[in-house]
Amino acid sequence: MTAIGKAFDRMDGVIKTTGAAKFSGDQLYPGLAHAALTHASIARGRIVEINTTDATKVPGVLAVITHHNAPKMKLPTSRLGPAVTGGSVRCLNTDEVHWDGQPVALVVADTQEAARAAAARVHVAYEQLPSTVEFVAADATPQKSSMVQSGSARKGDAVAALASAPVSVDREYSTPPQNHNAIEPHTTTALWDGDRLTVHDSTQNIDGVRTTLSSAFGVALDNIHVRAEHVGGGFGGKFQVWPGTLLAVLAARVTGRPVRLMLSREAVYRTVGGRTPSVQRVAIGADHDGRMTSLIHTSATRLGRTGGSPEAVTVQSGHLYDAQNILLQQNVVELDLVANTAMRAPGEAIGTFALESTVDELAHELGMDPIELRMRNEPTRDPIGDKPFTRRNLRAAYELGAKEFGWEQRTPQPRSMRDGQWLVGWGVATAFHPPVHLVANATLRFSADGTALLRCAFHEMGMGAATAQAQITADALGIPFEAVRVEYGDSRLPVGPMAGGSNQTATVAGAVTAAAAKLRRALGGEVSVAALARKGKSHVEVSVGFGRMGNQVRLVSKFLRDKRNWVRATTGAQFCEVRVDADTGEIRVSRWVGAFDCGTVINPKTAASQLRGGIVLGIGTALSEETLVDPRTGRIMNPGLAEYHLPVHADVPRIDVHWLDEPDPTMPAGVLGVGEVGVTGAAAAVANAIFHATGKRVRDLPITLDKVV
Missing domain, CATH: 3.30.365.10 (Aldehyde oxidase/xanthine dehydrogenase, molybdopterin binding domain)
Incomplete structure (x- = not known):
């Protein structure tokens, strides 16, 4: 080669x-019109009156489409169903409201400005019905298993083993909802030519878009042309077909003109699902030498009542440690909110936070180096199924990462490392992601x-x-x-x-x-x-x-x-240094090293970029990202980048990434994948470093300074 x-x-x-490069929002057609959405302002109920008079008076308005005049759509009822459409609601084909933000009107105008101005002038009256919008873990019920994902797994009697363990830790963690913030908001440009449809869509699932549109509009697959040459980021938020895509095509059919619907940042938050919140319990029992005798990991996450995908929160906990007894259980609660969806490393991104924080807590209880504890419990075969790993050299990844980071210079006691006003902490965590x-x-x-x-x-x-x-x-x-x-x-x-x-x-x-x-x-x-x-x-x-x-x-x-x-996974070791101001609690991530066992690396430049990007997302998960949902109304309170805080350049240190570059023999070209593993373990590495710096263990993300001082 x-x-x-x-x-x-x-x-x-x-x-x-x-x-x-032309993205979906850059496509120009003669007579191109623009569309905008009017969103429901209640979580659940019915539309009793919808007044479009003021909207139609805005200069340049071509059509105002509501459930009174919208053509009927038919969403897929096959195995695709809500898994591809993002929900079971046929927006504008019903007077029912299922979440705050659901599109209830669609305005088409000559300009984007006119369309958005008119959409704000659609007046809707509702009959409100009782809704449940507050995420309460105690209301969750056991998740059903499917061919794709297991809701539970066990080996031995982990409960009894935990009770009799010489050393144990039993902790609860929480993570908030999060939203994707791709640089390109969801955008669709649609054009009908008789019964032929051309769609430019910012999608990461071209065939899913084509199949869904075929069902929704009764058009043969061969008559639908979906183009997505360039997509400005996705992170899982552009896998499903959300209302914006369907309504852009509907608007083009109603007006007979090419139509572009470019969602505002707020509209993305209100119509496109994000990552579910979670409450997790992780309990680990061990002997005095650190050999794990029990590992229990349970989770509660949410689904929208109209759809959503369960997060595989506990999956890594069945594969990472050779515990004698293991119990995994995932639970879900349905709420009257927009359907949640996959977000980069769904499940493992937040599941590794809880697991790897607990392992760090166990290491502290034992007075043992956290890497040594992990290596003492490193399995040679899959702990639950006793199947071989297609490849696994996590030991080598830890050795490489520790050497590059200089881990041997770490002093183990919390608050033992300092640089002037700054408390310095070093944390480590395992990364894990099973590629499909x-x-x-x-x-x-x-x-x-x-x-x-x-x-x-x-x-x-x-x-x-x-x-x-x-x-x-x-x-x-x-x-x-x-x-x-x-x-x-x-x-x-x-x-x-x-x-x-x-x-x-x-x-x-x-x-x-x-x-x-x-x-x-x-x-x-x-x-x-x-x-x-x-x-x-x-x-x-x-x-x-x-x-x-x-x-x-x-x-x-x-x-x-x-x-x-077999069991196939990309693994790695995340090393993080933080500095925490001793007086104010200000947190700075000052250094990062990641070492990964990720199979063959096709292109070192692009692979490093993917791993660094995942780590940056993990830093955001740890320190800043949080979608705030009003527990009374279900309204997202920070739908935009002014109040949803992403890491910026000043928040991100130099990130050094390394890999073993050893092929997986069961995969084409030996490739395992690097797109998501960088997120996993990252939040835990930050949290563990903050504990080492301050002596304070924060178990509820994001870790803001008020939780440290």
């Missing part, structure tokens, strides 16, 4: 830095000019996906990286996987390597211009993959095989 492992610049770098492996179709063409063209409808959300696939293609064919072109982000291309679960690089790599092998066979074993000339052809093109039903069969069989045979 000559391309894999090299730090090539991103193929789309120039067009994005010069502004030439899906299916993809692809075509590969080799031409007489020595170039290759890869075509697959995968997604580019800023992570350098096309660059990585060009590197994989180059090595699979034995040609230079510069000779590869890649087409992606378009439903007219062979079906690609959704971008999520850290699956996309490996999944598309599987299709690429299969297509490359097929192309080699077609050319007699050698991909070269000479081989093509011997065939007397100007090019050779091959395809791999199956139809929709065939891909479903492949996906299910792959999932069941993986689940039966």
